[in-house]
Each structure stands twice: as structure tokens, then as C-alpha cells.
Amino acid sequence: MRVLLTGGGTGGHTYPLIAVSQQLKLISQQNNLPLELFYLGVDGSSQKGLSSIGAKPYFIFSLKLRRYFSIKTIWDFIKAPFGFCQILFWLYSLMPDVIFSKGGPASFFVVLAGWFYRIPVIIHESDTVAGLNNRLSARFAKKVFIAFDGAKSYFPLKKTITVGNPLRQGIFQIDQASTHSLFKIQAATPVLLIAGGSQGAQFINEKIKPILMELSQKYQVIHICGQDNYEAYQGQISQEKGLNLTSYHLYGSLDESQMSAAYAIANLVVARSGAGTIFELAYLAKPAILIPLPDAAGDHQKINAYDYSQNGAAVVLEQPNLTENILLQRITALLDDPQRLILMAQAAKQFAKPEAALKIAQEILQYAT
Known part of the structure; x- marks a missing residue:
């Protein structure tokens, strides 16, 4: 065969x-x-x-x-x-x-x-x-x-x-017991996962950088910036004043098992809206803020995002109108509202296939x- x-x-x-x-x-x-x-x-x-x-x-x-x-x-x-x-x-x-x-x-x-x-x-x-x-x-x-x-x-x-x-099968194979130790995460603190897809997301990196101080003071942040962006971004954030380095975890990329662990531990995910990302979020029942890639062919990421968010599984923020302050406000509003996160997780699970x-x-x- x-x-x-x-x-x-x-x-x-x-x-x-x-x-x-x-x-x-x-x-x-x-x-x-x-x-x-x-x-x-x-x-x-x-x-x-x-x-x-x-x-x-x-x-x-x-x-x-x-x-x-x-x-x-x-x-x-x-x-x-x-x-x-x-x-x-x-x-x-x-x-x-x-x-x-x-x-x-x-x-x-x-x-x-x-x-x-x-x-x-x-x-x-x-x-x-x-x-x-x-x-x-x-x-x-x-x-x-x-x-x-x-x-x-x-x-x-x-x-x-x-x-x-x-x-991929790795998404289904998560060792919940080891996730916190893998990323050196404090178990009692909400976890924000920022992921730009297989190619990274320069725009998301740029919008996250000015609000890292506020985010790292309140939450544990796992940030996947893209392998091509890693060295330059690491150099930039090392100069950020007030950044809590014990709460901020920067990676260029993660392998399949590490990505599964990052999803498992996250309370909220900020990501692009490619189909792969959406269905991984749905299967793992993860509340999300989706930022569609505006120049995707046929504007498919935008349409993907709104299709997925119809039942409340995600919040969609369109890139042309997005500022650092809006992004910070939406992140904190969700992470500080556990009941809404539960409802979003339930909606995500209903979408899963x-x-x-x-x-x-x-x-x-x-x-x-």
C-alpha cells in the first residue's frame, strides 16, 4: 500500500x-x-x-x-x-x-x-x-x-x-503533572500563552512588548516569538524596565510536545487564526484572543476567526485597529474573569472535531x- x-x-x-x-x-x-x-x-x-x-x-x-x-x-x-x-x-x-x-x-x-x-x-x-x-x-x-x-x-x-x-497525536498526549515544571510556572498564577504560529508573528511581538511589564507583574507569560525573531527580540526585552523575568518565558519556537504542554497550562491564548491553531484551541478547550493575519490569502484568517468565535469561544481583534492599550485591556479583562473563561472553554470544546x-x-x- x-x-x-x-x-x-x-x-x-x-x-x-x-x-x-x-x-x-x-x-x-x-x-x-x-x-x-x-x-x-x-x-x-x-x-x-x-x-x-x-x-x-x-x-x-x-x-x-x-x-x-x-x-x-x-x-x-x-x-x-x-x-x-x-x-x-x-x-x-x-x-x-x-x-x-x-x-x-x-x-x-x-x-x-x-x-x-x-x-x-x-x-x-x-x-x-x-x-x-x-x-x-x-x-x-x-x-x-x-x-x-x-x-x-x-x-x-x-x-x-x-x-x-x-x-497531530502530540496534541492528545499531554502530561499534566509535568507542565508547570517544564516552564517553571507558579501553579497559582494565571498563565497567558502568546503564539504567532509556525512562522512567528512580528506584529503581535511588537504590540506585546510595550505591555510586558504590566502582564509580567500579574501573570505568568509564555511567549513564542518565532525562531527568526528570537535573538533580536530577546535583546530588546532585556532593556525593558520593570519586566518581571521570573514570570516571563520567551521562546523562539516549541516542539510538538512542548507546544502541547504550553497549551495545557495556559488559561488564555493570544494567537493568529490559522485553521490548525483554531482546531487545537478547540480540542484543548482554550479561551483565546485571535488576531487574524490581514494579508492572508482571501482574508481567510479573518473569516476563520469570526466563524470560530460565533459561539463565544474566542475574542477577535483585527490588526488594523489594534493598539497596545486595547490588547492589554482585553487580556486583563478575560484573565480577571474566571467565569467567562469557563464559558469560553465550554464553547471551544463544542467546536472541536x-x-x-x-x-x-x-x-x-x-x-x-
Whole structure:
């Protein structure tokens, strides 16, 4: 049984591929089924996780489908025939039983080549606004899985199923007893987690810095600023007067188990509103302040955030109107209101769909066996 994974570019594409692969491996082991996993797509740091779960990578030219004209578009047209020939070659060499696509750079061309070879294709769309690669891929797919009901309008209804966003197994495996010691957190103090996603969030870092003194005096703060921002940000905050360094914990990034522990210990999370983040917050029942990335494709983060917050699970603060004082006021208002945090946690749990990865894996296996 040979399964080929494609998609990627950011953690939002890659993490669901990892989650579904973990379920495929678990099911194949339980049923004594042979399984080979391959990844065909563009190279990038977020693809390293796929190698760690046994997916052998094969890299191709980045063939980006743009919604706008750019000088890079000309180069993309030049690369396209060579990139598509690469894909045809690798698919012919590997000849998988099924292709699972998450969208992102070059994924449509892999799906198109798979259709040419009559290989069944299954795709998943994480956001409320479907990406261009997935919209084009849907006509060639046997099944289209989506995370949000709002994305149904982009796909044929007969083959579209809402399952949520696949979550990696590490999110489900939390050692509650060790979380406080891992971050050196005082158990009686409310914990604020600030997370900018797989690529960090420069804007959030800038808005948090002026209010760190107030936050660190009242709460324990775990701040994930992004690996590329870490050294510069560490240097900047070391000069901040009044910052309580015993309460402020700065990290460039966290691995899967550390991130799970940070979620577990947090009373409130400040984050972007990518689909992966939203469904992790929902599964772990974490109240949140969501700050959508304003230049996300199709403004999908904003739509994701408002969709998720409808039942009270989160507060949405839009970046163009956000000031340091507004952010501080919203954080303190929530952390100082335990009853509202309880209601937000209950609303988040109602939104959760923890079996997404399992359902997709089961469907893939139906076509692969």
C-alpha cells in the first residue's frame, strides 16, 4: 500500500499531512498492512516533520498559482513545463495507490498528474476560504474533506465532507503533572500563552512588548516569538524596565510536545487564526484572543476567526485597529474573569472535531487497498 502526500509551504499545510500519516501508520500496524509513505512537493523547513514519520521526500520546482500579476509569474510560466515533467516522472516511478493533497504550492499539478495516471485523489481544505490549488484540484478528487462548513460553497457538495482539521497525536498526549515544571510556572498564577504560529508573528511581538511589564507583574507569560525573531527580540526585552523575568518565558519556537504542554497550562491564548491553531484551541478547550493575519490569502484568517468565535469561544481583534492599550485591556479583562473563561472553554470544546485525521486516513485506506 503506497500513499503519496503533497502540499505544503507552511505548517498549516504540513501539520495535517503529518497528522493523517500518523493515523495511517497506526491503522496499518493494527491490521498488519504494509504501508509506504512518500512526499512529493516543494522543499521547505516545515517538510522536515514528514521525514520524521517515515514519509520519503521527493522535491520539485515550486509552481505557484498566483491570483495577481507579478514579475515572478513570468518565471513560473518558464518553470511550469519542467516542473510538471518532474511530477510525471516521480509519479510514474512511485506509482502510489492514492494521493492525499493539502493544497499549497505545486499541489494542483501533482493532483493533475495523478488524474492523468488514474490514481485516486483525496484533498483536504483547512480554511473557510478555499485555496486556489484546492479549488482547481476538487474536480479531479474522489473526496473533498473540509474543516469549516463555510468552505462547502467552493466544492461539489456530493463529494464534500466536513471533518475538522487533522491534529497531530502530540496534541492528545499531554502530561499534566509535568507542565508547570517544564516552564517553571507558579501553579497559582494565571498563565497567558502568546503564539504567532509556525512562522512567528512580528506584529503581535511588537504590540506585546510595550505591555510586558504590566502582564509580567500579574501573570505568568509564555511567549513564542518565532525562531527568526528570537535573538533580536530577546535583546530588546532585556532593556525593558520593570519586566518581571521570573514570570516571563520567551521562546523562539516549541516542539510538538512542548507546544502541547504550553497549551495545557495556559488559561488564555493570544494567537493568529490559522485553521490548525483554531482546531487545537478547540480540542484543548482554550479561551483565546485571535488576531487574524490581514494579508492572508482571501482574508481567510479573518473569516476563520469570526466563524470560530460565533459561539463565544474566542475574542477577535483585527490588526488594523489594534493598539497596545486595547490588547492589554482585553487580556486583563478575560484573565480577571474566571467565569467567562469557563464559558469560553465550554464553547471551544463544542467546536472541536478530534477525529478528523482518523476519518481521512480511513477514507484513504479504502482507496489504497
